[in-house]
Amino acid sequence: MLQWCGLPPTVPHMKGIVFNLVELAVTEEFGAETWTALLEAANAGGRYENTGDHDDAELLAIVGAASEALGLTPAQVLRWTGERIIPHMAASYSAYFDAHPGPIEFFATLDDTIHWEVLSMYEGAEPPRFQTEDLGDGRAMIEYSSFRGLPDLAEGMIAGVAAHYGTELIVDRQDGEEDGRTVCRFQCAFRTAELPEQQPLP
Numbered sequence: 001m002l003q004w005c006g007l008p009p010t011v012p013h014m015k016g017i018v019f020n021l022v023e024l025a026v027t028e029e030f031g032a033e034t035w036t037a038l039l040e041a042a043n044a045g046g047r048y049e050n051t052g053d054h055d056d057a058e059l060l061a062i063v064g065a066a067s068e069a070l071g072l073t074p075a076q077v078l079r080w081t082g083e084r085i086i087p088h089m090a091a092s093y094s095a096y097f098d099a100h101p102g103p104i105e106f107f108a109t110l111d112d113t114i115h116w117e118v119l120s121m122y123e124g125a126e127p128p129r130f131q132t133e134d135l136g137d138g139r140a141m142i143e144y145s146s147f148r149g150l151p152d153l154a155e156g157m158i159a160g161v162a163a164h165y166g167t168e169l170i171v172d173r174q175d176g177e178e179d180g181r182t183v184c185r186f187q188c189a190f191r192t193a194e195l196p197e198q199q200p201l202p
């Protein structure tokens with residue numbers, strides 16, 4: 001039976017699809033050699049089946065290697081990664097994104113659609129929870145909760161989704177913890193970017 005378990009597995013693992021998305025983002029921006037160099041520096045395997053399980057520690061080692069190479073903090077690397085993987089997700093799973101007019105509607109259904117389906121498609125998956133409260137006027141409270149504690153990745157992904165829908169994002173973040181899970185509240189204001197003024201016809 002499908003269910004949100006919420007308990008950490010004995011060895012925290014992540015589905016290969018996440019590694020493969022990170023590879024796409026890094027390769028697109030910095031080239032395949034950089035990805036290979038990061039894998040070597042992180043002592044990581046580098047072959048990830050979408051549905052396979054890989055230690056969370058391996059992803060964090062790759063993030064650590066990127067942080068060393070780029071002189072960024074691991075949090076900055078995770079935010080960059082989150083933002084850059086969204087266009088690849090939107091290209092591969094466009095129906096989920098096209099079904100909604102904007103980011104708030106998208107986030108309101110994330111738990112019940114995408115990550116719920118992840119539970120049935122990927123055996124043993126433990127996707128994070130996102131609870132979204134629409135506060136009106138383009139504002140929303142998005143609460144991320146996960147035993148993995150990757151709120152920086154989530155923050156980057158929220159920014160990526162905002163950009164996907166052509167909105168500018170102002171975000172205020174509150175970090176917390178409940179029952180061993182990272183619980184992070186993102187107070188978001190999504191503003192539709194002003195369209196450039198139309199030029200009069202000659």
Ligand code: HEM
Pocket residue numbers: 013014015016017018089093096110114115118122124125126127128146147148149150151153154157158161
């Ligand atoms: C079509 C789009 C998406 C698909 C197919 C997808 C699928 C997945 C899968 C398979 C995992 C790994 C779960 C595991 O290994 O146990 C995952 C993790 C994750 N997803 Fe999604 N996801 C999608 C969209 C999103 C969006 C839009 C966000 C948030 C803004 C998001 C946030 C995350 C985060 C932060 C994780 C890392 C694990 C954690 O923090 O616990 N995902 N997703």
